[in-house]
Amino acid sequence: MEKVELEGICVSYGEHMVLRDLSLKIEPGQIIGIVGPSGCGKTTIARAICGFIKPQQGTIKIDGKTMFSHKDRVDIPPEQRHIGVVFQDYAIWPHLSVYDNIAYPLKKRGLPKEEISPRVHYALEQVNMVAYEKYMPSQLSGGQQQRVAIARALTSSSDFLIMDEPITNLDAKLREQMLVEIRILQQRLGTTIIYITHDQEAAMQLCDKIVILAPDGSIAQIGSDEEIIRNPANRFVFQFIGVSNFIPVVIDDGKAFFDLEKKIPYKSHIPGKMTGTKAMLGIRPMDIVFDEDSPVRATVAQAIFLGNMYNYFVRLPGMEIRVQQIAISENAKSYSEGQEVGLAFLEERYFEREDA
Ligand SMILES: Nc1ncnc2c1ncn2[C@@H]1O[C@H](COP(=O)(O)OP(=O)(O)OP(=O)(O)O)[C@@H](O)[C@H]1O
């Protein structure tokens, strides 16, 4: 049975349709990342699953039970859906102690005191915060506050959590640590987690599967991090998950050219992966190498040394592209601004060109 099943979900705010016909299945015990650019509808999905907003169309099932169905007029209230939620902007309450923060949702549900205390302690244990139950939030670090928020979510359910940008406010090192902690917690409890973020790197680090949303709220691709990196479904995905260069190319007389201010031949044959006569070459900065014998000539416009790598901006006629080279290998060589170089292109991908 699927843990969560969304089918044909449509959500509009007034005239503005944010989710159109969204369908998604999540297996139990997985961490699913939902990533996409700001405003694409990630939080809207979370709100719909939790029952904070009512879709105009579709069904939502959790553990096979219908939580929402437009057609059958089912709409189970949020507190009966048993989902633990960690929202970035629903931080913990500053005027309540750690204990009271975690106990609050249980009190609100009307649980007797003797049942609340063991549940709060259980949740505190899961996030290693037992010693802090009497602290006020102002006495805690950002990471500790975040752990309290996770503990509070766990009291609603240790079975299914939705985390919406839970660690965006933390510094880089702490974010890293929290990701590891979330992973350990998930593995220990077997929790199904929907992890929402605009940070595709965090999603790749943490999640079993990633759903990439396009700016219009449609699903651009679903897959493991490896599938998404190796086989991006389209140009949007390729661009979203890492630094990329796009160079317009054209086929002429059986040869491939960069179609820039000048036509620059870069291959003496038609690239196997290309279809049609015009395309957009997508290439990562790491997949471009300096090659003195290459017919593609360019000028180094900017060279930045990043410790373990060199980051170059390299000028071709009519465009600049990024090139990255590992700086710590034995034969690493650096290039300086103004220097003329030859470029070779590995791992090419071809996408549709708008004007094709
Ligand atoms: N209550 C609301 N009323 C009207 N429009 C809304 C409301 N909530 C969200 N929207 C709009 O719906 C779209 C999707 O919003 P949503 O919060 O789901 O985006 P998001 O993907 O979570 O973005 P972010 O990464 O910035 O958090 C946005 O264009 C937003 O302006």
Ligand SMILES: [Mg+2]
């Ligand atoms: Mg959001």
